[in-house]
Amino acid sequence: MGNSKSGAVSKEILEDLKMNTKFTEVEIVQWYENFQKQCPTGRISKDDFEAIYGRFFPDSSAQTYAHHVFRSFDTNDDGTLDFKEYIIALHLTSTGKTTRKLEWAFSLFDVDKNGYITKSEVREICAAIFKLIPPQEVAKLPSDENTADKRADKLWSYFDKGENDRVAEGEFLKGVMENDGALRLIQYEPSK
Ligand SMILES: [Ca+2]
Ligand SMILES: [Ca+2]
Numbered sequence: 001m002g003n004s005k006s007g008a009v010s011k012e013i014l015e016d017l018k019m020n021t022k023f024t025e026v027e028i029v030q031w032y033e034n035f036q037k038q039c040p041t042g043r044i045s046k047d048d049f050e051a052i053y054g055r056f057f058p059d060s061s062a063q064t065y066a067h068h069v070f071r072s073f074d075t076n077d078d079g080t081l082d083f084k085e086y087i088i089a090l091h092l093t094s095t096g097k098t099t100r101k102l103e104w105a106f107s108l109f110d111v112d113k114n115g116y117i118t119k120s121e122v123r124e125i126c127a128a129i130f131k132l133i134p135p136q137e138v139a140k141l142p143s144d145e146n147t148a149d150k151r152a153d154k155l156w157s158y159f160d161k162g163e164n165d166r167v168a169e170g171e172f173l174k175g176v177m178e179n180d181g182a183l184r185l186i187q188y189e190p191s192k
Helices: 011-020 025-038 046-055 063-073 083-094 099-109 119-132 148-157 169-178 180-185
Strands: 116-118 166-168
Touching: 011 025, 011 083, 025 083, 046 063, 063 083, 063 099, 063 119, 083 099, 099 119, 099 169, 116 119, 119 148, 148 180, 166 169, 169 180
Parallel strands: none
Antiparallel strands: 116 166
């Protein structure tokens, strides 16, 4: 029990984060201090997370997507993000086309966490992604991806599966790594 109020990030978490992210010790320590200031309880609730996320998408609705992102980061399923979950989240969403990022994308699409992605899960996440896209950008999308369902159909076609089949993690990673089109459709990056 002793030093739990010391305010420093624990050695165990520090080592773990240094190993699992590209962040340096100095960065991690700094973020921990910020995290503690903004979040004295040491936990981010789902509502807080959705509010933070929403600020990045002022012209669209980020709540549904943020809900799924939160679920994918809350790895211990306790309904809050602790510092470690938060930093892993930052890391995964700020890096490029890495295997870890794609593994995270898989967990985002695997809504019921059963280790497989179904077409209906793809539809659900595509609908959430679609709400992130401001209307003026939707108007410019190609005709085969300008609705959530069309986007889901197009993305699903890269995995070469039937409507009722399911996609395992390895198949998902392979499909996305081998097809830039699929990589583009699993995410939405604001255009500026
Ligand atoms: Ca958690
Ligand atoms: Ca699933």
